Amino acid sequence: MAQKQENLSKNQKIVLDFIEKANQPLKAYSILFNVQKKGLKAPPQVYRALDRLVEIGKVHKIESKNAFVACKNSNCTISNATAFSICDGCEKVTEISNPKLSKYLSGFQDNSGMKYNKYNLEFFGLCKKCR
Amino acid sequence: MAQKQENLSKNQKIVLDFIEKANQPLKAYSILFNVQKKGLKAPPQVYRALDRLVEIGKVHKIESKNAFVACKNSNCTISNATAFSICDGCEKVTEISNPKLSKYLSGFQDNSGMKYNKYNLEFFGLCKKCR
DNA sequence: TTGAAAATGTTATATTATAACACTGTTACA
DNA sequence: TGTAACAGTGTTATAATATAACATTTTCAA
Incomplete structure (x- = not known):
């Protein structure tokens, strides 16, 4: 089953929140710098959250830019x-x-x-x- | 104007030759390692050749894999x-x-x-x- | 209540790509 | 014929992107 937003873990929520507010693709390290005040200190924490968010379709990766953007298709559950x-x-x-x-x-x-x-x-x- | 193969520079030819023989996408550093015997010693030499080859359509980048492959469409002059x-x-x-x-x-x-x-x-x- | 799965925290490192600068060779054309 | 413009080369250093590995903690259903 597709995971619902309320099932997201703490780090996943923090990362998704930040991406959704941006309304534009963000680089992983830019996300990292911006969520450090929320306690995510190291790259793997951000990349793990991103991997999961991409997997469940909440976030897409723009491959040509190595950047991540929130899915605009509100009922999108899988990013295929x-x-x-x-x-x-x-x-x-x-x-x-x-x-x-x-x-x-x-x-x-x-x-x-x-x-x-x-x-x-x-x-x-x-x-x-x-x- | 599209550049013809015979107009390729030395490094561009070396890199293209190697990619064409591979018949599969290659990573930049794998190319580098393999053309070192031909005199290309450092990453910028390979990346510069790749940039140009991509620009003229002889090589395509597989974005999801960060890998480079020769264009199979023989009359392809621009990669759009x-x-x-x-x-x-x-x-x-x-x-x-x-x-x-x-x-x-x-x-x-x-x-x-x-x-x-x-x-x-x-x-x-x-x-x-x-x- | 416990144990398997998922998530977290952390350090270190691997992988991919570019900046910067000095130099070389070619070409056009004043 | 000299010189400016330009593409290419060689080189060192470093930036940017991403993962390995391992110890610990949390979650949650059986």
Whole structure:
């Protein structure tokens, strides 16, 4: 079963709270510096919380940036179909929530014999402001 | 203009040669270790070659693995539309060459105002052998 | 109430990537 | 023909990202 927020551990809550307030992708060490006042002193504490939050879909990792962002899809319980829009100008990252896109990709098959169960898509470009 | 292979510099050729022979994604430091006999002694030499090779589309970076693989699409000159299939079992990575998929994604638009000019897609699952 | 699983705290270290600077070779073109 | 611009090289050092390993504590269902 998917874990609910109230089941999160202390460190997991602290890390998730901070990421959710940020509204933008955060680096692990930036999270670490900012939660040190809450008692998380060393990298493994942050990385462990992040690993778990990613696993349960509360947080996504933006692979091209090594950064972590809260999931905007409130009922997202598992992170097996993610798509992001990344502005090369202002670095703004937005989670794409597009049913047609996710349906298309979730149903994607080719003749390689691979059985796909997860994907991550990152689009790059320029947003309105940066054009 | 896209750079042709014969225009590659010495270090770029050495690194590309090694990646092409591998037929699988390689880590930067594994490349470094293996090209030391060819005279590339320090990380920046490898990373600079990789940066350039990625820029001109000869090499792609598998972001979820921090690894580099030769482009299989022989006429690929710029790396703005990439899709990979990654087996979670044996770690085999294959570049997906599917015109319908690339057409769909290259033409993707949403109402965010973003103008997309590049994407990277990574599919995960299990290959025939690993199922 | 106890024991297995999950989480925590901690130190150290591994892995990935870039900064900075001096130098070399090539090319264009005034 | 000299010189400026530029891409590439070599090198040392260090920054940034992530995990190993191990001891301890908490949780919670059997």
